[in-house]
Amino acid sequence: MGITIALAGNPNSGKTTLFNVLTGSNQYVGNWPGVTVEKKEGKLKGEKEVTITDLPGIYSLSPYTLEEVVARNYLLNEKPDAILNIVDGTNLERNLYLTTQLIELGIPVVVAVNMMDVVEKSGDKINTGVLSKKLGCPVVEISAMKQKGIEEITKKAIEAAKGKTSVRVHEFSAVVESALTEIEGMIEDKGGRNDKDQRFVAVKLFERDDKIKEQIAMRIDVESIISKCEEVLDDDGESIITNERYNYISSIIEGSLVKASKVKLTTSDKIDKIVTNRWLALPIFAVVMWIVYYVSVTTVGTWATDWANDGVFGDGWSLFGLEIPGIPVILGGFLESVHAAGWLQSLILDGIVAGVGAVLGFVPQMLVLFIFLAFLESCGYMARIAFIMDRIFRKFGLSGKSFIPILIGTGCGVPGIMASRTIENDRDRKMTIMTTTFIPCGAKLPIIALIAGALFGGASWVAPSAYFVGIAAIIISGIMLKKTKMFAGDPAPFVMELPSYRMPRISDVLRSMWERGWSFIKKAGSIILLSTIFIWFTSNFGFVNGKFGMVEDLENGLLASIGKGISWLFVPLGWGEWKAAVAAITGLVAKENVVGTFGILYGYAEVAEEGNEIWSTLAASFTALSAYSFLVFNLLCAPCFAAMGAIKREMNNTKWFWFAIGYQTILAYGVALAVYQIGNIFTGGAFTIWTIVGFLVVALILYFLFRPYKESKTLNINVSSVKAHKFAK
Known part of the structure; x- marks a missing residue:
């Protein structure tokens, strides 16, 4: 019969690192029954009968947050054979709070004191023998990052699971x-x-x-x-x-x-004096994100994407002097050799390869971006960003807790929206749900890359500006909405720890990158595939002379008819041509569809990011200004169907759901209109009635931003340091 060992510990205690070390690639990810909190399980390396269950990172078993409810219910209901409790040795007192609760459950507990290399470096000493005697359970020193003590802790955990470890109930004063x-x-x-x-x-x-x-x-x-x-x-x-x-x-x-006799500033403390400085923090954050997007979208990412677009999904590439044909060439030759029907060749080459290929061509850029994000999260810098943004958000009626879902949303909006469950204040939670998808997610990166490369010549400012447009939309929305009766009130207190800076393991960074990238690729093989088939059919079939059939000119297709029927809505935004309108609408199914739609409607051969063909092809529909307006609208408007579903579930109210979607769409339309119309004046365009509307939009936003209101008394609770004496809920 198999053995189950639950892995429990505080956030940033090294639990995930240890889980990856123990299970390697033998792990699988899902959701806990009935909830959407991520569930990780894996087989212990070398022990097929031992299953490791990774519980959410929690501070206690007292159920205030969904993560704590999930962890507590699992331990009480499922009753694992043993609990492996990961304790941060650099912050022993706070971590042992959870340990005392775990010991009370009557399940065998083994304590792994992690980060012992850091403890020794600081001069502190932990007597695990005494600690074990007082706790009444085995205590082992480990360093998950350097994989020290792993064999011993594994042995102890298995012994505990087999009933060879006594269980002692915690005693109180x-x-x-x-x-x-x-x-x-x-x-x-x-x-x-x-x-x-x-x-x-x-x-x-x-x-x-x-x-x-x-x-x-x-x-x-x-x-x-x-x-x-x-x-x-x-x-x-x-x-x-x-x-x-x-x-x-x-x-x-x-x-x-x-403890060491002399209290010295740690390396983390020295770095934080600069990185979290009141005046330097935001400029440093801006520079970091500019570098991330510059490398991901404009330089390294672009080179890799060009290779994918022009080579793998184009004519081919050279490797050691050997010419390797691209997928379209191979498939085209095969279809010709088997004398496939014309409509089938068109479906495969002009539909599936053009649409899905246009999206997958941007995967290299996404992988580069995901590497950067995984590194920043693992090294501890992103926790500092939450601290920095709490200062700003609190002035506008939100707390730093709202930034955590937004941070998660950079990968995908769906888990970002679901992460809002940790916010206790209902008003703040609803506002966070409404604004989380303003931040550019992975699915929006292909749109950013296409606009930056094809219409701005690879300008380095375009991609980072898209990120800060999202941040600005969140802050502006927070100010405006907090001044309404629906959202008025004090922001929720924000208490979290600042983990020590550490150099991430390469395997952990690559694993995180692959998990995010593979999720994107799977979407391309399912939702995007079905969408491109639909787009190909509706664009290539229509009524000509009263008869329905395949059309030679896309202008006669069903999609063109639909697009022309709605394109007038986007004329004030500068892109009233039907192809752009259709691309924006198909983006509601999945944001990647925007690029896939262009790939089909303009012909995939032209959708090379740096190619001259796409510039000449899109020039009739876009100028630099209208292209940026198009980018802004797609960044801020209602998200994809999957994210909409998450919003509806989390709001648990139809009226609130439609209010959120309506607010996002109206804000996106208004901002995109203002960008194009006001920008048009400064670039020598004509002054029209829509220019006046653009100025009115700006005036309305400024009115809501600066109109007087009774300010709420903000709480002065920010972030506890890793040296905090106590952690209280």
């Missing part, structure tokens, strides 16, 4: 016991069950353990018990339990941890 004795008496008076450890039950009542409540609620008035205890102690019971946990942890650490 007399201060709490006096209150718990009172509760125990009340439980017995009410005729409740005489549990083996009433103190455990009482503690779980205070720590919001719904499972315990459900078990005894039919026989006991739970709320009256809690109220009575609070009366006896003249304080909040939950706070008392928290305080006593830390008192207990302090007694454990007293003989287990010896």
Whole structure:
């Protein structure tokens, strides 16, 4: 029979790194039953019978957030054979809070004190023997990053799972016991069950353990018990339990941890003096993101994309003097040799290869971008960005918690939207859901790359500007919406840790890049494939002289008829030609469809990012100004269908869903109109009625930004350092 070991620990404790080391490539990702929080499981390398389940990174089992609910329910309901608790050795006190809760569950626990290389470098010493004796469970020193102690911790975890490790229930001080004795008496008076450890039950009542409540609620008035205890102690019971946990942890650490005599600034502290500086933080962030997009879209990414577009999905490429034909050439020759029907050749070459190929051609750029993002996340810099943005967001009515979903949204808007569940304040959560998709996700990168390369000659400012357009839209929306009754109120407090800077493992960065990139490729092989077939059919078939059939001129196709019927809507935005209108609409299915649609409608041979052909072909539809207007609209308008579905699920209200989609679309239209019409004046264009509308849009936005209102009192809670004495919910 197989063994299941649950991996539990605080965020940034090195849990994910250890999980990757233990499982290697033998892992699979899904969602927890009933929720959309990511679930990772894997087989222990060399042990096919041992399954490692990676629980969400949490600070405690008291269920305040969805991640904590998921972790607690798994441990209580699924009952794994053992728990491998990852503890950050550089912040022992805070990490042991979760450890005390895990030990109480009665499941064998093995503690892995991680980052021991950093602990030793700082001069601190941890006596794991004493720590093990006081906790009553095995404690092993490891360094997941350098793969030290992995063999020993694996052995200990398997022994614990096989029942070779004793289980000891956590004990509390007399201060709490006096209150718990009172509760125990009340439980017995009410005729409740005489549990083996009433103190455990009482503690779980205070720590919001719904499972315990459900078990005894039919026989006991739970709320009256809690109220009575609070009366006896003249304080909040939950706070008392928290305080006593830390008192207990302090007694454990007293003989287990010896701090270095001299407190020196760590390397992370020295870097943070510059990176999180009040005046330098934002310029540094802007420079970092400019470099990321410059390398990803304009230089290295472009070279790789040119190779993919011109070579793999074009005429071919040379390798060591050997000419290798591209996919269109190979397929074209094959279809000719088997005398395939004309419509079939057109479907495969002008539809599937042109549409899907145009999208996949930008995969190299996306992979380069994903490498950068994975590196910034793993090294600890992105946590600093949340800290920096909290300062800004808090001035505009949002907290730094809103930046976490936005950060996740740079990969894909769907998990970004779902990450808003961690925001307790309902108003802030709704606003975050509405604004998260403003940030350019991976699916929008091909649009950015196409516009930057084909219509701006590879200008380095275009791609980074797209990122900051999204940030600006989020901030502006936060200011405007917070001044309405629907969203008024204090921003939620934001408490998080700043992990130490560390050099990421190359394998972890590449794994993260591949997971994101593979998700994009799978979408290209499913949603994009079906979309391109639909686009090819509707563009190549239509009514001519009263008869329906394949048309020679795309202007006579069904898609052209639809496009011409809606293109007038986009005339004020500068791109009222039907092909551009259709591309924007198909982007609602999946944003990659914008590029795929251009690939079909303009002919894939022309959709090479740097090619002269696409410039001449698109020149009739776009100027540099109208192209940027097109880019802005597609960045800010309603997201893809998948993200819309996530918005509807998270809003759980049809009216709020349509309000969110309507707000995004109206804002996108207004901003794109203002960009084109006002920009047109400065580039020598004519002054028209739409120019006045553009100025009115700007005036309306400025009015909502600066109109007076009763400011809410913002909380002065920002970010706790890694040296924080306590972490309280």
